[in-house]
Amino acid sequence: MSAFVFSHLQAFSRAVGRMRAQPLATSLSIVVIAIAILLPLGLYMLFDNVTRATSRLNTEPNVNVYLALNASDGEAKEIEKKLRAHDNAASLRFISREAALAELKKRTNLGDLLAGIEANPLPHAFAVKPKSTDPAALEAMRRDVAAIAKVETINMDFEWAHKLTRFARFAERLVFLLGVMLGAAVVFVIGNTIRLQMLTQKDEIIVARLIGATRHFVRRPFLYFGALQGGLAGALAVLATAALGLWASTEVNALAASYGADFALRAPTLGQAGWVIGLSAALGWMGAFVSVSMYWRQVEVNP
């Protein structure tokens, strides 16, 4: 075993020894740090789930133009030409009555009911993608399209989808901001426990330095201590998130099922858990590093 690996193993076991020497203080600070991680992590999981649920909604801005039921295929062709010629139409898609019916049968469980109906109740339709979604331009487009003969209904209520997307982006930023702030809190909490440790081990550090301990030798166990504390707190936060999710999921799933939606709360994946634990260990390491560097002078042999 190389001296480098040995010295790290030694530092690691010293860090574990220090944790075991003060089980209560150590677990208390782990719980405090875990709570700080749990807040942004829980919110992130919540938005992750919501985003997954809403990603199936079509938020593409389409102006849906439905023709009258008695509009023939020929008339539909004529209307298509007029729509294509419109200033604000970027592209359009024709959905025939037959295609619409087939789609409806496929996507819902109304097949039996629809089979009992003699005539197709659905009209021909066009999905027009507008060039500009500016309210004034859209309003002008609605007026122009409504003036075309055999056009029955124009549906362009995609504003809510825009709002939802914007809200999701805002929430993402909120979670990010909260994460940064509480991440800083983790650094400070760990930094403070390390500071207290350095003060209680002041004698040991001074003596060790006097008889030849390098700075690395003194600092390493503190860094491991910080990383261990952070990592354990991260693991605890992941477990707590999973537990909270499980606790809430019975109700959420029942609610979703009552709407016929295929949605289930998802616990953090292994990959996500790894990220959280790794990141909080890194924050712990950082807190320890900052703290040791800041309070080094208090325990230094040569002032």
Added chain:
Amino acid sequence: MITFSGVTKRYANGYEALKNVSLTVEKGEMIAITGHSGAGKSTLLKLAAGIEFASGGSVLVNHQNLAQLKEAGVSVLRQNLGLVFQDHKLLFDRSVFDNVALPLEIVGYPRGETGKRVRAALDKVGLLQRERANPIALSGGEQQRLCIARAIVNRPSMLIADEPTGNLDQAYAATIMELFRSFNQVGVTVILSTHDEIGLAHLQCRRIAIAQGSVAA
């Protein structure tokens, strides 16, 4: 082994502890620095161990100029010295055994072989029976011997002892001095300081008297 050339030490408050001190300690030599308290003995030893650094002149240990050593270099230098302190600097949160094991831990000595080395050192100072005790349960003389065991556990080529008999009674001081004598007889360079001339009376070694920061004779 140690060469002081025109060494001056001035502290931040302006106090001049050493003035133009030159002396050489040969390999395998035993040397006693004598003088009243405040004469500069401790400062001299601290300069030799790289705990303090000279304001003027140069201090060479094993041909290395301490002023030119980097931080880690000074640490490595100290790992190869045995330091004995007047106030022992023992750690009371661990056993006698663990106190002596600390220098081995610092140099990354294989853990499996630590026990043998520690017990050999404790045996030399006569504390083998006390390895599980807490140092606070030891007498002043025993604490000093424990400090010596810690200093020799790494088998250094040089021992630096600042007032090792400072707090001990006459009889005990003599046994401590004998201990240093025995290390010197197996080839260890010993440099120690004392304000107690009587304790040295029957000790055969070179003496250097320091008075008011200068070598007196």
